[in-house]
Amino acid sequence: MRRLSISTLMLLAIVFASVTVFAQRAWYRGNVRENIRQLETDTDRFKGSLDRALDHSPLDGTRAEDEINEYVKNFEAATDKLKDRSEDREYSPGLAREVLTRGRVINGFMRSHRLQNEAKVDWSRVRSDLNRLANGYNIRWSW
Numbered sequence: 001m002r003r004l005s006i007s008t009l010m011l012l013a014i015v016f017a018s019v020t021v022f023a024q025r026a027w028y029r030g031n032v033r034e035n036i037r038q039l040e041t042d043t044d045r046f047k048g049s050l051d052r053a054l055d056h057s058p059l060d061g062t063r064a065e066d067e068i069n070e071y072v073k074n075f076e077a078a079t080d081k082l083k084d085r086s087e088d089r090e091y092s093p094g095l096a097r098e099v100l101t102r103g104r105v106i107n108g109f110m111r112s113h114r115l116q117n118e119a120k121v122d123w124s125r126v127r128s129d130l131n132r133l134a135n136g137y138n139i140r141w142s143w
Helices: 002-025 032-055 063-084 092-112 117-136
Strands: none
Touching: 032 063, 032 117, 063 092, 092 117
């Protein structure tokens, strides 16, 4: 019986130590920094393809073109800010929500306008990155 108690106590100590170590990183899942780097790369690609697509669309030279370009620029800046603060437990979940919210607006634009396929494909990659970002920060998210 005594042998069982010592074994049980040792097992509990190991479990407690494991939970403590896990709790230090439990506020995000997966490789969030890598996800953010991929998001940044894909956002840069999307920004270029969107600009080209807008130049060949009825929106060329309109206020709507200027507005979406400015919005994508701000989305990119929010992504950069998240990258810089990705390990900051206090700020990064809020920054991730900001990036996701900005992404939702861009998604609405992409759904309501017919643009060249390259921009659509590049946006699809960014959307996938945003889904991984939401999952990594354990944020409930829907488009």
